Amino acid sequence: MARLEPMSTTTPCQRCALRALPIYRRLNEAELAFVEKFKIGEMEVQAGSDILLAGTHSAHLFTIYDGWCFRYDLMEDGGRQILSLLLPGDFIGLQTEMLGTMQHSVQSLTDVRLCVFSRERIWTIFERFPQLSFDLTWAAACGERTVEVALANVGRRPSFERLAALVMHLYRQLEGLRLVKDGTILWPLTQQHIADLLGLSTVHVNRVLRRLINSGLIRLDGRRLTVVDPGALAEIAGVDLEKPLRRPLI
């Protein structure tokens, strides 16, 4: 399970590096002050840890400050479907409040730093901060849309395009987070992860990934992936490169 680290140096929300990004709405004084109190700490988790398990009632609400996670369902036959990847700024565990208990599990892909929020005080948001309430609904809508795009991708695109779309989806997200350097992004996904994201077998992922690399569209060394020609890849992926994608952040 998640490992709780001694809280080295926690960042006050006012000086949060994430919040400064233009993709996020700027909070007003009162909101920011509330969020600061709403936040009860930070947590560090090793790569490959389960953060939340399906069927449980999460004690806390999290946002990712740094690192990658993924949400997944386990099937009766032991198979796994990854529902979405979670990047900095994304919520973890909001569903608990709404759905009573977690329907999916969440696991870290990299070492991760989480902001921890008090679940009791979430009601204060609805009672006293209309704009933040809206943002919560907004966040849920964004999350839903992400899964919808994944569904269309898995249901209606052949494996090559499907993989291309995954890469470009991540590329765009990370661009918004300023995590693309010279076309290169972190790539902590094993071929097993990709298979479970795209509804393929690992062997087939290997085939298709190799094809994508041989085509010269991407390069992959170790845990870094370079998109050689984003325009061309976006074309294949059927993804719109321009979209601005503003998102909420509590």
Next chain:
Amino acid sequence: MARLEPMSTTTPCQRCALRALPIYRRLNEAELAFVEKFKIGEMEVQAGSDILLAGTHSAHLFTIYDGWCFRYDLMEDGGRQILSLLLPGDFIGLQTEMLGTMQHSVQSLTDVRLCVFSRERIWTIFERFPQLSFDLTWAAACGERTVEVALANVGRRPSFERLAALVMHLYRQLEGLRLVKDGTILWPLTQQHIADLLGLSTVHVNRVLRRLINSGLIRLDGRRLTVVDPGALAEIAGVDLEKPLRRPLI
């Protein structure tokens, strides 16, 4: 496009038949009074009409009072992925408010009666009705979960089980709405619809549907489907029959 009918007899929210169902939270006096004013009318739409189109900004917010709709994405190659089916009580167009413009389209499967709400006044909810704000987020979370289950189904189950899961999912939903009579439900879906829901070709849907019928697990005559042995089908589908599934309704 949607056809606007002369408003024959609109139902006041206080006497809404849907609202009486135990799956829904009971609103208090103030909330109910507000919702009543929030609702600006009703609308009737013929089967097969587009209600909202991707890329547009919907003028209204709807809930389904009676009938079935579906949300879908069109792919570059003309393919279609159905993202979810919408049944009585479900929202249509909530995303517009959050995401700026509709990312998907919505079409009616049957003749449909919709409740129409004022989009401007949606802010009043966030400002003055914390519990209803919560319900909006809750609704979004429910919608997301539905898509997630569909994704896992498409990504990780073979076609036979996949179809079984679709049938049982609907069966359970309709049960909550009291729309199951002697194991029989309405079945307005063509094989094309099923294909676009499950990420299959129509030919393959035909094969699998035939197999499901021949196995004696379901019967299908015209536009009615009978689940002969819900327990057995749920077993194959990998679906939990018991789950209570309470949901929000504005």
Next chain:
DNA sequence: CCCGGTCCTTAACAAATGTTGTGGGCGATC
């Protein structure tokens, strides 16, 4: 330094699913 684990790679083969094409039923329309 060896060992076991995880991840990647590839091949040969098997199975699931897609494609193309043809025909029949049936209801709406002229």
Next chain:
DNA sequence: GATCGCCCACAACATTTGTTAAGGACCGGG
């Protein structure tokens, strides 16, 4: 009552994808 369009059925064949199996690279622990 002809005709058109939509939906369903089914066959033959093509293709994609899955399965099983085997080996290599790498890494951390004993």
